[in-house]
Amino acid sequence: MPALVLLGAQWGDEGKGKATDLLGGSVDYVVRYQGGNNAGHTVVVGDQKYALHLLPSGILSPSCIPVIGNGVVVDPAVLLSELSGLNDRGVDTSKLLISGNAHLITSYHTTMDKVTERFLGSRKIGTTGRGIGPTYADKINRVGIRIQDLYDESILIQKVDAALDFKNQILAKLYNRRAIDSAKIVEELLTYADQLKPYVSDTTLVLNNAIDEGKVVLFEGGQGTLLDVDHGTYPFVTSSNPTAGGACTGAGVGPTKISRVIGILKAYTTRVGAGPFPTELFDEDGDALRRIGGERGVTTGRDRRCGWFDAVIARYATRVNGLTDFFLTKLDVLTGWEQIPVCVAYEIDGKRVEELPYSQTDFHHAKPIYEMLPGWSEDITKAKTFADLPKNAQAYVKALEEMSGAPISAIGVGPGRTETIQINSFL
Numbered sequence: 001m002p003a004l005v006l007l008g009a010q011w012g013d014e015g016k017g018k019a020t021d022l023l024g025g026s027v028d029y030v031v032r033y034q035g036g037n038n039a040g041h042t043v044v045v046g047d048q049k050y051a052l053h054l055l056p057s058g059i060l061s062p063s064c065i066p067v068i069g070n071g072v073v074v075d076p077a078v079l080l081s082e083l084s085g086l087n088d089r090g091v092d093t094s095k096l097l098i099s100g101n102a103h104l105i106t107s108y109h110t111t112m113d114k115v116t117e118r119f120l121g122s123r124k125i126g127t128t129g130r131g132i133g134p135t136y137a138d139k140i141n142r143v144g145i146r147i148q149d150l151y152d153e154s155i156l157i158q159k160v161d162a163a164l165d166f167k168n169q170i171l172a173k174l175y176n177r178r179a180i181d182s183a184k185i186v187e188e189l190l191t192y193a194d195q196l197k198p199y200v201s202d203t204t205l206v207l208n209n210a211i212d213e214g215k216v217v218l219f220e221g222g223q224g225t226l227l228d229v230d231h232g233t234y235p236f237v238t239s240s241n242p243t244a245g246g247a248c249t250g251a252g253v254g255p256t257k258i259s260r261v262i263g264i265l266k267a268y269t270t271r272v273g274a275g276p277f278p279t280e281l282f283d284e285d286g287d288a289l290r291r292i293g294g295e296r297g298v299t300t301g302r303d304r305r306c307g308w309f310d311a312v313i314a315r316y317a318t319r320v321n322g323l324t325d326f327f328l329t330k331l332d333v334l335t336g337w338e339q340i341p342v343c344v345a346y347e348i349d350g351k352r353v354e355e356l357p358y359s360q361t362d363f364h365h366a367k368p369i370y371e372m373l374p375g376w377s378e379d380i381t382k383a384k385t386f387a388d389l390p391k392n393a394q395a396y397v398k399a400l401e402e403m404s405g406a407p408i409s410a411i412g413v414g415p416g417r418t419e420t421i422q423i424n425s426f427l
């Protein structure tokens, strides 16, 4: 069972950090393959809480080698401050490997992210403002700066010039902003070169060798399936591929090497930023989910939009990722409701629809069709086995499993590492 992908099955914040950390002690490598510091992954170990943005959650497991793959976009200032923050708390980060092909987020990318959002006004995406979209845009436009460019000053100067020539025209003429001085950018980037050097390596080679030697490699997704630039609710998405295929391109590992794909699935639904969300609640139930679930963004501190579980989305995640398992998180948050609505299908223009519509217009018109499942009031946070759960909680899990198209192999009943019911082993 050498290579597993662990990814978000909804709109992000499903609990990927906790799930990755849980597996961290039993795997040899944990790899981020896309996204950047738009991610906020929370890991709770004993009384210690960590918020990881760019570093793979496996960094907290001493035996595990953390890897930042070529598909990730790296803000070097954020990376270095995250590393030093962990070092200050006694975490050894010396084993980190970073792909030399990963693209750099520079200050002009964060500037472009913010001015573009402002320019869009009411049509904005609600990005995290971390420069993610503009950095991926430069990558695809072939004017990006890669980590390896830090080690050839003349190439770096040429590339930053090429990237800024065009952007400065836009900044000055369209956004009425001052042009960015390319020499200053180069000077700043060069200050990171020596600090990053010990970590930079050919991660594709390392990971393929590891898999061939039978080592266990875990790919940790950022964001989630519905935020995928190809398979999500475009244009209200991030600019990378969190879905399973992204692990292959974002780490340089072929699909034949991936043996298992685990979808992290919240027992209800949340979303941050703009875009359609059929089961969103605007009433006291939504407020209660937000309050009890602590649904506030780890990266931006924004309140998360909350709603009931949506089985149409879960089925879609199974389909586009080829999920083999689900890890259902935050079941404990639903304790106390007499009845829990679950969206089993949509009504779109008077018709019942069982699968996620490919048309954006249809999805915007989708109204949830709910089935009511009986709730439970017993505290489930101490449950260690499926049998420890109240009958109605068991029935809720079984119903979700049936609707979602893949076995639920683990259940989260609290934020801590040990607050997990393992039904089938992931390894």
Ligand code: GDP
Residues within 6 Å of the ligand: 008, 012, 013, 014, 015, 016, 017, 018, 039, 040, 041, 042, 043, 044, 293, 294, 298, 328, 329, 330, 331, 332, 333, 411, 412, 413, 414, 415, 416
């Ligand atoms: P990620 O981005 O997918 O890693 O998720 P976040 O860390 O942004 O948000 C998930 C939140 O839920 C964090 O505060 C976690 O500590 C917390 N969490 C994860 N699993 C559980 C669970 O099973 N129960 C409860 N109550 N909290 C959980």
Ligand code: IMO
Residues within 6 Å of the ligand: 008, 011, 012, 013, 014, 038, 039, 040, 041, 125, 126, 127, 128, 129, 130, 131, 132, 133, 221, 222, 223, 224, 227, 236, 237, 238, 239, 271, 272, 273, 274
């Ligand atoms: P984790 O890994 C939830 C959302 C933003 C916005 C959209 C585009 O913690 O699950 P971007 O800055 O990526 O260009 O913003 O994507 N978004 C997330 N939502 N969890 C995340 O990460 C997210 N990363 C980006 O809110 O709607």
Ligand code: MG
Residues within 6 Å of the ligand: 012, 013, 014, 039, 040, 041, 042, 298
């Ligand atoms: Mg998060």
